[in-house]
Amino acid sequence: MDRNQVTQKIVTAKVSKKMTWAQIAERIGQSKEWTTAAMLGQMTLTAKQAATAQELFELTDEETLWLQIVPYKGSLPTPVPTDPLIYRWYEIVSVYGSTIKELIHEEFGDGIMSAIDFKMDIQRQADPNGDRVNVMLSGKFLPYKTY
Amino acid sequence: MDRNQVTQKIVTAKVSKKMTWAQIAERIGQSKEWTTAAMLGQMTLTAKQAATAQELFELTDEETLWLQIVPYKGSLPTPVPTDPLIYRWYEIVSVYGSTIKELIHEEFGDGIMSAIDFKMDIQRQADPNGDRVNVMLSGKFLPYKTY
Amino acid sequence: MDRNQVTQKIVTAKVSKKMTWAQIAERIGQSKEWTTAAMLGQMTLTAKQAATAQELFELTDEETLWLQIVPYKGSLPTPVPTDPLIYRWYEIVSVYGSTIKELIHEEFGDGIMSAIDFKMDIQRQADPNGDRVNVMLSGKFLPYKTY
Amino acid sequence: MDRNQVTQKIVTAKVSKKMTWAQIAERIGQSKEWTTAAMLGQMTLTAKQAATAQELFELTDEETLWLQIVPYKGSLPTPVPTDPLIYRWYEIVSVYGSTIKELIHEEFGDGIMSAIDFKMDIQRQADPNGDRVNVMLSGKFLPYKTY
Amino acid sequence: MDRNQVTQKIVTAKVSKKMTWAQIAERIGQSKEWTTAAMLGQMTLTAKQAATAQELFELTDEETLWLQIVPYKGSLPTPVPTDPLIYRWYEIVSVYGSTIKELIHEEFGDGIMSAIDFKMDIQRQADPNGDRVNVMLSGKFLPYKTY
Amino acid sequence: MDRNQVTQKIVTAKVSKKMTWAQIAERIGQSKEWTTAAMLGQMTLTAKQAATAQELFELTDEETLWLQIVPYKGSLPTPVPTDPLIYRWYEIVSVYGSTIKELIHEEFGDGIMSAIDFKMDIQRQADPNGDRVNVMLSGKFLPYKTY
Amino acid sequence: MDRNQVTQKIVTAKVSKKMTWAQIAERIGQSKEWTTAAMLGQMTLTAKQAATAQELFELTDEETLWLQIVPYKGSLPTPVPTDPLIYRWYEIVSVYGSTIKELIHEEFGDGIMSAIDFKMDIQRQADPNGDRVNVMLSGKFLPYKTY
Amino acid sequence: MDRNQVTQKIVTAKVSKKMTWAQIAERIGQSKEWTTAAMLGQMTLTAKQAATAQELFELTDEETLWLQIVPYKGSLPTPVPTDPLIYRWYEIVSVYGSTIKELIHEEFGDGIMSAIDFKMDIQRQADPNGDRVNVMLSGKFLPYKTY
Amino acid sequence: MDRNQVTQKIVTAKVSKKMTWAQIAERIGQSKEWTTAAMLGQMTLTAKQAATAQELFELTDEETLWLQIVPYKGSLPTPVPTDPLIYRWYEIVSVYGSTIKELIHEEFGDGIMSAIDFKMDIQRQADPNGDRVNVMLSGKFLPYKTY
Amino acid sequence: MDRNQVTQKIVTAKVSKKMTWAQIAERIGQSKEWTTAAMLGQMTLTAKQAATAQELFELTDEETLWLQIVPYKGSLPTPVPTDPLIYRWYEIVSVYGSTIKELIHEEFGDGIMSAIDFKMDIQRQADPNGDRVNVMLSGKFLPYKTY
Missing domain, CATH: 3.30.1160.10 (Cyanate lyase, C-terminal domain)
Incomplete structure (x- = not known):
């Protein structure tokens, strides 16, 4: 077992139970941005947050433990993403990256x-x-x- | 001659004349973000904006024309950027990309x-x-x- | 379970039942182009469209739910496609890409x-x-x- | 000397002389799509077409000869294009490639x-x-x- | 199920039954080159050819149907092949590719x-x-x- | 100086002098296939062949020496070729590679x-x-x- | 089933039975270098050698047949190997490759x-x-x- | 100036002066293998060895200094070499790499x-x-x- | 079975038993750095160390044997790591690599x-x-x- | 002009003047590690540090200005370094990366x-x-x- 399998189970449970990320975040008690990242396997949960997740998604005790282990991060299958929504963000980095660099250095050094x-x-x-x-x-x- | 050579000349002139991007943007009459992207070869200038750039950076007439041609965009030399500041943005796409996708789809479809x-x-x-x-x-x- | 598994099941069912994409599109009520893309896991179905697909391909309720979730798009296994039919499209982008760019910019800016x-x-x-x-x-x- | 240098010279001359691809195509006597591809180094010109190009762009005799030699084709600097306009075409191949394949095979075998x-x-x-x-x-x- | 699984089954059956490709081709009624490519998942069989294959390799009806569907072609696991026999062919393309191009263009345009x-x-x-x-x-x- | 520069000079001279590869091969005294590969920098010439090439292309003595040195071979700029004619050969390796392997092994071991x-x-x-x-x-x- | 699965089984059996490659080679009747390569799926065995392997590793008849089929060669998971021992050999090719080339050509042409x-x-x-x-x-x- | 330019100059001088690597090695006073690697920019020379090289290849004082600086090593232009002679060595690593690893570990740990x-x-x-x-x-x- | 599966089992057991690497290292009798690398499949254990690991993680006899076999090393799934902590180390190599090289050579040759x-x-x-x-x-x- | 050209000039001057990095660092007034990184184009100098560098390496005023501009960082020509010294550091990241990650997380979260x-x-x-x-x-x- 690894964290990916727990992520896969959470995503499937979310679909079956027709929950939204905003609802899950409210239960976890954090912002919807952090909570979604955590549920998708990018963040580490406290014991209390993991217990809430266990209840929400009917996880086993071992799966609940995995949520409290620091994961190997990185949520995309390829260096250049193929999904159009995520690609647009990669494009922003590609087209505006040198601009962002120049302006932050001009302001901050x-x-x-x-x-x-x-x-x-x-x-x-x-x-x-x-x-x-x-x-x-x-x-x-x-x-x-x-x- | 191509647009990269004009960009190279503008960047060198900016260093020699000790201008900031914010000052250049004020002269061009647009935001500092758009102006920097344009000067770095990612955007197309109007004839009036190009004339201002010509004066600021002592460009030739042909170089000034190139600023009004739509460029081949993309400002980074490698698919995964090596510069630490720009890489942090790539890391945001890598770690939070699936989160951003989920939350925008939840709100907008x-x-x-x-x-x-x-x-x-x-x-x-x-x-x-x-x-x-x-x-x-x-x-x-x-x-x-x-x- | 993920969307790929639903796609795999749909493709296998289509083979077994000897349906054409045109027939499926007619049942779904959209063009054959959009319908094929949707069945191959690139588009999101409405509840009604998903119900039709459930009937056509004998999907479970959970599989039917997955059709209504926005998928991670991108239908090819490699950045440069190996299949000759799809490669010819990639070749058009490679050979004519700069031409397409020039002509659209000439007309539209x-x-x-x-x-x-x-x-x-x-x-x-x-x-x-x-x-x-x-x-x-x-x-x-x-x-x-x-x- | 190679074809790329001739292409570079043609593009620069076009900028200096403020010609459009449509005007150039009219002079060459072919469609604007084919003509642009040819001028960007992807197609081979006849002696007569090359002579017209020589006059339009003030090419040397040797440069004019190069236009009549079959070029090494491929107009993009990277396998996955970084320019947003050209990337959208690559995205169409990525997202709809399997759809296009299915529909052409359904109709033609x-x-x-x-x-x-x-x-x-x-x-x-x-x-x-x-x-x-x-x-x-x-x-x-x-x-x-x-x- | 997909075509790769049918290919895998055919190759295993061929080993078990100690058939040669030449024998299989004779039964299918085509050249040994085309037949081998088809059995390795690169070509589409007619209903009659598929029926022969079904008998030869003891395929199920669904597997037999898959042989009649146009496959996603490309038979190698990496862009540069690692197998020495296949690499020699890749080397021919690498070393003689520009020669082949020159001579075909000289003869045919x-x-x-x-x-x-x-x-x-x-x-x-x-x-x-x-x-x-x-x-x-x-x-x-x-x-x-x-x- | 290296062999690539000599190749570049030969190709330019061939264009200027309107020679064909077949004519060059006749002068060199080898097949048109071998001669073209040699002139494109993939083969090593004897002193006598190099002298003929020197005369044909007006090479300097040092350039003529380079033709007699074993070159670093490989005539294509990318692992997957972008030129359509050469790509078709790469496609043959990709689609038929496993077939070629099987049939040669069946015949020869x-x-x-x-x-x-x-x-x-x-x-x-x-x-x-x-x-x-x-x-x-x-x-x-x-x-x-x-x- | 494919050759990789047979390799996997042989390696596991070797571990369980605490055999060395040298002992296996003695039983097979070839050098330890060739025998190890063969057992790791890179070489083709004769019927007699395969029968010895069958006995040594308790293979099934079908697995024994696979050892007599020419394999798809290449024993490393990535183009640049990550294992330090194997990388040192890749480094020898990288650092000394041009030296080896020069010296062999100097001696042999x-x-x-x-x-x-x-x-x-x-x-x-x-x-x-x-x-x-x-x-x-x-x-x-x-x-x-x-x- | 960098070491590559010195290498380039040495190689050109060797061609012009028709020296062999064996002769150069004799003058440098090391094996032909080490000497060739050093001259191709992979090794560092002592002051005395560099002085000999200066004389042999008519190097400037600054070029001679560069020969005594530790170079950035790696003599091949691509991760997978295209030159057939060097590729054969890469193939040995690819096909026999796991064999070499097993046998060295069996003998040495x-x-x-x-x-x-x-x-x-x-x-x-x-x-x-x-x-x-x-x-x-x-x-x-x-x-x-x-x- | 291979070493990766043993690693996977050890990591899962560590999570379930809530052990720390420091505790495991104390039991194995080596530093926490070496022990962690060994448990993650990068080092070879002695029979005694493996026996301790067998007890700690409830391994089978065959799994315990695998710990004593030299593994194929390399613990990251991609050449450029996506995990932010590990990437920072890659960044150190990228930004400071040439500095480290210069200073070690200055001190040691x-x-x-x-x-x-x-x-x-x-x-x-x-x-x-x-x-x-x-x-x-x-x-x-x-x-x-x-x- | 860009920062790379200034780096190139500094490295050449250092060779000609036979300075060590330690001597240069003493003049700049920082550690040898930081100073070397800065001189190799990875760090930004203050006006005073740049003036010292100008004197040491006989730089022009414009080159001195470039030292005070934040550079695009990354000092290696390839994602996987070919130089043996630098590669050993990359190998440490590859082999011990997961170990480092585990131990830092165990101590710090x-x-x-x-x-x-x-x-x-x-x-x-x-x-x-x-x-x-x-x-x-x-x-x-x-x-x-x-x-």
Whole structure:
């Protein structure tokens, strides 16, 4: 058994029980963004969060233990994603990557925007020309230092 | 001659003249995000914008023409980026890609967040634990339709 | 269980029952192009369409639910396809890609032809020199905008 | 010297002289699709077509000879294209490739749609919801035969 | 079930029953080259040919149906083959590919040698210095046309 | 200087002087297949053959020396060729590779068909349905031995 | 069933029965190098050798037949091997490859060292500074010929 | 300037001056194997060896300095080599890699054969069936240790 | 059965029994670094160590035997790792690799730092700005020698 | 002009002037590890550090400016490095990567060891069995947080 099998079981249970990620997040007690990532095998749950997941998805005790182990992360099957929605994000990195780099360095100097001390918020914005997906990414700036 | 050579010349001129992207954007009259992408060879300028760029970077007439031609886009030298700042964005796509997909589909149904009808805003947020990079991405939702 | 297993089951059932995609499309009530893509795991069905598919292919309730979940798209096993028919399409992109780009930009300016707000129609054209495959692709033009 | 250098020179001359591909095609006397592909180094010109190109782009005699030599074809720098417009075509092959294969085989049996005995027509279709790019692809069906 | 499983079953049956491809071809009524390709999952059988195969390899009715469906072609597990015999063919393409291209174009002009309207004949030629493998490949020339 | 530069110079000279490979081969005194491969940088010339090439293409003495040095072979820019004519050969290896392997082993046992003790002959075959390219490949069979 | 499964079974049996490759080779009657390669699925056994293997590893009749079929060769899971021992050999090819090429050509002219008419002998050499692995590779030189 | 340019200059000088690697090695005072690797940019020369090379190849003082700097090693342009002679060595690693691993481990236990404390000797062996290339590889065994 | 399956079983047993690697290492009698690598299938155990592991993880006799066989090493599923923690190490190699090479060569001359005669120690260092991971790597320097 | 050209010039000047990295670091006033990385184009210099570098390497004013611009990082030409010294580090990541991950997570929980708030110290340790390279890596632990 590994974490992938637990993820697979959770996804199947979610389909069968017709739950939404927002409902699951409310039960887990975290944002829908973090909760979905955790259920898809990218984050580590506390014992309490895992117990809630056990109840929601009818997991065994061993499966519940796996949710509390740090997983091997990475949720995509290929380096360049084939799914159109996820590809558009890869395209943003490809087309705007050098722009993002230039502007963060201009404002902060040499360093990176953390993908660990990081949070994300996905919202729908109504728009008469077609609703928009608004995503706020927030990461701590970490400077390179000399030594 | 091609667009890459014009980009190379603009970047070198920017270094020599010690301009910032924000100053250049003010002269061009667009946001710093769009302007930087355009100067880095990812966007197409109008004749008026190109004339401003010509003056700023002392371009020839032919180089100025190239800025008005739609470029072959893509600003990174490898499919998986090696630069740590840009890689963190690739990592976000790798780790959170399936989460983003699930949450957008839960809210909007099948479709994508456009990377064309798209804008981006990069801001510094002061924080006593270390300042944060906040990035707002906004893309129109485009639904798949049956036919 | 995942969508691939449902696709596999549908394809096997289609072979056993000797149905054509055109017949299936008529039952689903959409074009043969959209219906085939949906049955091959690339599109999301409505509850009503899924119920028809359940009947046609003797699916379980859970399999029928999976048809209504947005799938991870991409129908080919390798970045460069090995099947000769599909490769010829890849070759068209390889040989004519820069031509298509130039001509669309000449007519519409900077932007893309949507692969989401998109439809396709495949027809046989009788021809004494050998019948022809005629394919009409229609995608909305989406312009890049400044901001 | 090789064909790429001639292509580079033609593209630069086209920018300097502000010609469109449609105008060039009219002078060459072929469709804008074929002409653009030829000028971008994918097709072979006759002596007469090459002479017209020589005059249009002020080519040397040796450059004009190169236009009459069959080129090494393939117009993209990477197997998976990074330019968003061309990527959308690759995405169509990825998402709809298995669909196209199934429908052509259902209609014609085993074989391929030729990418050699092939033509393409790109048209603008006005549409109140946003103009559309319509592309007609026509290729002779070539059947596999037993022997 | 898919075609690969039928191929796997045929290969195993051939081993168990100690048949040669030449014997199988004689029963199917086609050349040994075409028959072997078909049995290895690269070609589509007629109902009559499939019935013969069913008898030879003790296939089920469903397996027999699969032989009559156009397969997803491509018989090698990697883009560059690792098997020494097959690699030698890849090496011929790598070393002599540009030569083949030059000589066919010199004789026929721009176009290709078809891999669809194609046949192959493999013969042993006795030679005192060591017997030779002689392979005759024959493909229709398909010219590019202007339009 | 390296062999690629000599190849480039030979190809350009051939274009300027409007020679055919067949004419060059006659002068060199070998088959058109071997001669073309040699001129494209895949084979090593004798001093006498190199002297003929020097005269034909107006090479310098150093360039002439390079023709007599064993080159680093491989004439294609990518593992999977993009040029349609050469790709068709790669497709033959992909689709028929396992067939070729089976049939040679059935006839000869374990071993390979040599790509070194190898020759090739390309001929045009007139055919009312369209002329055919006939290629005869002949390679010595080399058996694996136990020891 | 395929050859990989037979290999897997042989390796497991070897572990359970605590045999060495040298002992197995003695029973098979060939060198330990050839025998190990054969047992790992890279060589073809005669009926007599296969019968010995059947007895040693308690194979079924069908498994024993598979040992007499020419296998699809290639024993590594990735193009660049990850195992440190095997990688060192890949490194030798990477670092010394051009040296080996130069020296063989200097001695023999254009051609290759055969990997088919080839044998290998691995010996331990005691050395006070640490024992050494000595490997003798011997391959017939095969010259390229003109034609 | 970098080491590759010095290598390029040495190789060109060797061609012009018609020296052999054996002659160069004699002058440098090392084996022909080590000397060739060093001249091809894979090894570091002492001041004395570099001075000899300077004289042999008419190098500048700066070029001579580069020969004494440890180079970035790796002499092949692609992960899987295209040159037939070098590929045969890659094939040996691919086909016999797992065999070599098993036999070294059987004799020595867990560890590697060093590619650093390593030497190589290439000899011609006359043989009435065709001369053979004999290569002796000798590397120190380095055991993994527990700690 | 192979070593991966034993690794999988050990990891699952560790989760179920809530053991830490430090506790397991104490039982095995080696450092936590070596022990973890061994349990994850990268090292070879002695009979005594394997017996301890058998007891700890309730392994069968055959599984215990596998622990004493030298494994095919390499613990990551892709050449560029997707897991953020492991990627940071790959990034260190990418960004600092040329620095490490320069400094080791400056101190030691041409050669390598062994990854075989190698040990590693991972420690937590308390720090008011956030605790630090300190890793000491120690490898024997192995010089290239002339011969 | 870009940063790579400045790096190239610095490396060449260092060779000509026979400086060591340790001497350069002393002049720059930072550790030899950071200084070497900076000179090899991986770090950003302050105005004062750049002025020192200008003097040391006789750089132009524009080259000196480039040293103060954040570079596109990544110092290796291929994803899997070919140089033996650097490869050994890649091998450590490959073989011990999962071990490092497990032990850091066991001590710290889910998160990463930073490669930005990071320092490195390379030391020679005398050892009668052969001197050792000791490398201390120290990175801040960054925990994943829920939100």
